[in-house]
Amino acid sequence: MMRVERMTVVANRSIARNIFELTVTGELARRVQAPGQFVHIRPEAAGTLLRRPISICRVDGDQKRLTVVFRAEGSGTKALAACRVGDALDVFGPLGNGFPTDRLASGAHALIVGGGIGVPPLYELSKRLAARGVAVMHVLGFRSACDVFYEDAFSALGPTWIATEDGSRGFKGRVTDVIAGEGLRYDAMFACGPRPMLQALAAMRGDKPLFLSLEERMGCALGACFACVVRVKDDETGTAYRKICADGPIFEAGEVVF
Amino acid sequence: MDAERLAVNLPGLSLKNPIMPASGCFAFGKEFGALYDLDQLGAIVLKSVTRESRFGNPTPRVTETASGMLNAIGLQNPGVDRLVAEVLPELARRHRAPIIANVAGSTFEDYVYVAERLSASGFVSALELNISCPNVKAGGLQFGTDPEIAARLTEKVKAVSAVPVYVKLSPNVTDIVAVAKAVEEAGADGLSMINTLVGMRIDVKTMRPVLANATGGLSGPAIKPIAIRMIYEVSQKVKLPIIGMGGIRTADDVIEFLLAGASAVAVGTANFVDPFAMPAIIKALPEKLDALNVRRVTELIGRSWKPCGTA
Numbered sequence: 001m002m003r004v005e006r007m008t009v010v011a012n013r014s015i016a017r018n019i020f021e022l023t024v025t026g027e028l029a030r031r032v033q034a035p036g037q038f039v040h041i042r043p044e045a046a047g048t049l050l051r052r053p054i055s056i057c058r059v060d061g062d063q064k065r066l067t068v069v070f071r072a073e074g075s076g077t078k079a080l081a082a083c084r085v086g087d088a089l090d091v092f093g094p095l096g097n098g099f100p101t102d103r104l105a106s107g108a109h110a111l112i113v114g115g116g117i118g119v120p121p122l123y124e125l126s127k128r129l130a131a132r133g134v135a136v137m138h139v140l141g142f143r144s145a146c147d148v149f150y151e152d153a154f155s156a157l158g159p160t161w162i163a164t165e166d167g168s169r170g171f172k173g174r175v176t177d178v179i180a181g182e183g184l185r186y187d188a189m190f191a192c193g194p195r196p197m198l199q200a201l202a203a204m205r206g207d208k209p210l211f212l213s214l215e216e217r218m219g220c221a222l223g224a225c226f227a228c229v230v231r232v233k234d235d236e237t238g239t240a241y242r243k244i245c246a247d248g249p250i251f252e253a254g255e256v257v258f
Numbered sequence: 259m260d261a262e263r264l265a266v267n268l269p270g271l272s273l274k275n276p277i278m279p280a281s282g283c284f285a286f287g288k289e290f291g292a293l294y295d296l297d298q299l300g301a302i303v304l305k306s307v308t309r310e311s312r313f314g315n316p317t318p319r320v321t322e323t324a325s326g327m328l329n330a331i332g333l334q335n336p337g338v339d340r341l342v343a344e345v346l347p348e349l350a351r352r353h354r355a356p357i358i359a360n361v362a363g364s365t366f367e368d369y370v371y372v373a374e375r376l377s378a379s380g381f382v383s384a385l386e387l388n389i390s391c392p393n394v395k396a397g398g399l400q401f402g403t404d405p406e407i408a409a410r411l412t413e414k415v416k417a418v419s420a421v422p423v424y425v426k427l428s429p430n431v432t433d434i435v436a437v438a439k440a441v442e443e444a445g446a447d448g449l450s451m452i453n454t455l456v457g458m459r460i461d462v463k464t465m466r467p468v469l470a471n472a473t474g475g476l477s478g479p480a481i482k483p484i485a486i487r488m489i490y491e492v493s494q495k496v497k498l499p500i501i502g503m504g505g506i507r508t509a510d511d512v513i514e515f516l517l518a519g520a521s522a523v524a525v526g527t528a529n530f531v532d533p534f535a536m537p538a539i540i541k542a543l544p545e546k547l548d549a550l551n552v553r554r555v556t557e558l559i560g561r562s563w564k565p566c567g568t569a
Binding site: 004049221222228231241 | 282283284285289293305311312313314317319320321325329331334336478479527530531533
């Protein structure tokens, strides 16, 4: 069950260009049910009004800790980047459905694909899949070498390929180039990243299931304001929809138009 | 505590406190109902409903601004028939708080159809007429900017509605008092004000409008002084009770609206900032009244302009 809580910052550090890893502690962490869920954080110090939806990167229920990784871009996320250990942070969550982890049997192969700031929620997903005996592979795309993060963390769970647009680290090109070039075989694919990347993955998945995480500007993040809707595929009524915040953010490719 | 202390009685609405959600910020109650008991509220106000179901505008539909937000949802709703058949029975069964349904349309016939269906459903205590949605091409704003058209629409809806009708006024007008007076003469039972102000943001990187709809409705604390001023003006010129809204976040904000001339208030954007904003405001109100030596909230209504010693 979701709640609003003043969580306490226990760590906050820069891990790549403008990318921050922020860990907070509180009861809310115990309530996280699935990887891919998100929290709605209010960056009070910024003097901004609305909350910022940020996906959960890792969670430790026993230690009551959860970690988010975000890009400091606007005034809200910049204020989060400036948080210090001991600061209180107004957090609402956990929200959204999360990735399914029970669709693959032990020994099956999962291909996990992330692009840029879409990478973080995939870490907890990979950890949980690996814990169930699923063989995890990762293909992570970034703009440039200085944008890469969590390479070691993913590598510890399974084979990991890095792609950069300028070739300054790993493969030069896109994640889809790596998947095709390496001839990666998998039983299901999981992805989070920019929509063009998700569209390319949907086009190449063949008959394998693809679970993807969608992003959109949100108001309430609760399903009440209808800010973050997507259309349903093959909808004849023209008015069918899913709410990314409440029905998603994880959808199976083929379910919605993105 | 005196249970009647926060109570307000308006046409068709026996409110145990003057706090209710603003239409469009609360969907049809279910989502916030999962967080707290909606019967704590004075009333439940539903998102606009139209004759046919609508998908609404493309995304992005919301963006933040200084002390506010812009939205251009575009009246997404399941249509009145599905609302009455599938949503209202469950909502009415679960809650005792009065339900106010919000009616939108793009023709006189649409409004009349929707109002008649809702009124006849038996599930709602009052209607709120949205003649001020700025976010769809034919979304009713044209009904809210011309006093004569607003009056004609009010008359037609009143003719088919067995429950009281509150007309939601647009601030996007030169003379809001003229619109208020016109709908009062046409038989409105109350007013709600204000709807959002039309605004816009342009992304300086992409050099394009941020919202897919280009323009949107501005809400939040940024518009509160405008709402206060308009309620202050209108409440002195019409006898109708006013449900006030526009940037309310705290119990002090509520008191300010009552002082300006509102009889009850609606909370909108603040629900997105703090999902428990309304229960928190209701809890804080009695102490605020104590500090002001006020026994009942009703004593505050219009006190900023009423001569001293009157109530």
